[in-house]
Amino acid sequence: MSTKKKVAIIGSGNIGTDLMIKVIRTAKHLEMGAMVGIDPDSDGLARAARMGVPTTAEGVEGLVKMDGFDEIDIVFDATSAKAHEHNAGILTPLGKRLIDLTPAAIGPYVVPAVNLDEHLDAPNANMVTCGGQATIPMVAAVARVVPVAYAEIVASIASKSAGPGTRANIDEFTETTSAAIEQVGGARRGKAVIILNPAEPPLIMRDTVYVLVDAPDEDTQEQIRLSVEKMVDDVAAYVPGYRLKQRVQITEIPETTPVQTLLAEEGDDRPTHQVSIFLEVEGAAHYLPAYAGNLDIMTSAGLQYAERIAAAAAEEEKA
Structure with a gap:
């Protein structure tokens, strides 16, 4: 039995x-x-x-x-x-x-x-959503090192991999993903964007994660990179096509950049650095071709x- x-x-x-x-x-x-x-x-x-x-x-x-x-x-x-x-x-x-x-x-x-x-x-x-499953682990990886003031994700998927259900749920995608970036990812404020790319041949799913944090010293920045790399391995354990496209970028935010408009509340401390994470998700091609990493x-x-x-x-x- x-x-x-x-x-x-x-x-x-x-x-x-x-x-x-x-x-x-x-x-x-x-x-x-x-x-x-x-x-x-x-x-x-x-x-x-x-x-x-x-x-x-x-x-x-x-x-x-x-x-x-x-x-x-x-x-x-x-x-x-x-x-x-x-x-x-x-x-x-x-x-x-x-x-x-x-x-x-x-x-x-x-x-x-x-x-x-x-x-x-x-x-x-x-x-959550395909974009949320791809990017929220990256926000969480940063948040377990330093507080995340703001996190923004952009999920780009092949138009051919988006069926009627996905297309009917674009508004819900942005709302649900944004909320989960905060509740699961740990960001004070989250924002999500999805792009249906009609390019031919279809492109593999790409995700970009922008995180604003206070990380002024090199030791903290290296901890963030190591945490992100560890989380990539954790996700890849059940999504083998999940990978970083390049090394995690951490750049100082110029004083002239009005990042305060992105913060959850007006009185929040101004973050010092932007963490940029670039991902690619290749599908296992069980049903749709490998470009449909969002499905996988x-x-x-x-x-x-x-x-x-x-x-x-x-x-x-x-x-």
Whole structure:
């Protein structure tokens, strides 16, 4: 008898399909219980059927009616922020654990490299956004050395890797990511920008992180660089294509630069240095090509969290 936890995925688009393939190919403690969509002709549902995964094209209502629904422990939601609110309203009262891959942010934020074990009991955990998963670990890496007065991230992804759900959630992306930069990354104030790059051939996901800190001496600056490099290794442990593009840059902020306009409050101390971190995220190409690192980091983070939940449950059952 299998001891793996059964999972369902709602959303048969890019993210949901990639996640399904990851669960089937790489998960140690999880197995697919259902793939859920609303388009009976979607490629995701067709692939699921070919791979022997039970499917429904009737959305969350169809999932609830499926044979084997009671055996499903965890439900990933890879739809949209608005749809997640509806899905959570149906599934939470039925006792299903939800892992939200939309920017709905109903539950606490989870970024595995930063706070993997903090919300293992949350009934509905939010995986922030692709940009958040890529950049928040870098903000946190700086914040564990010195206080971060302001952090700004710019996520640039290939237009071809952004499906309808991503495009419908641009506003939610900026709001959710900005909030998580503060709550998980530790910045006093956070800002997020996303760019859908239509270049051909498509470009690999790139992320830029700007952090304002007080770091006047060389020893502190070296500690920041080492902390960032360690965090890159931590993220790359579950997202192998995650890497620094160049050495972390730390530059003094000229007195004439009006950085006070970026601070959380008017009376906050003026930071002395800007930390610039340049990242690249190459996807594992489980579903979309390798340029879609935004897809890969999101599904990899969600899978990492679900695996930890399942592993913790197995440990409790053995005790």
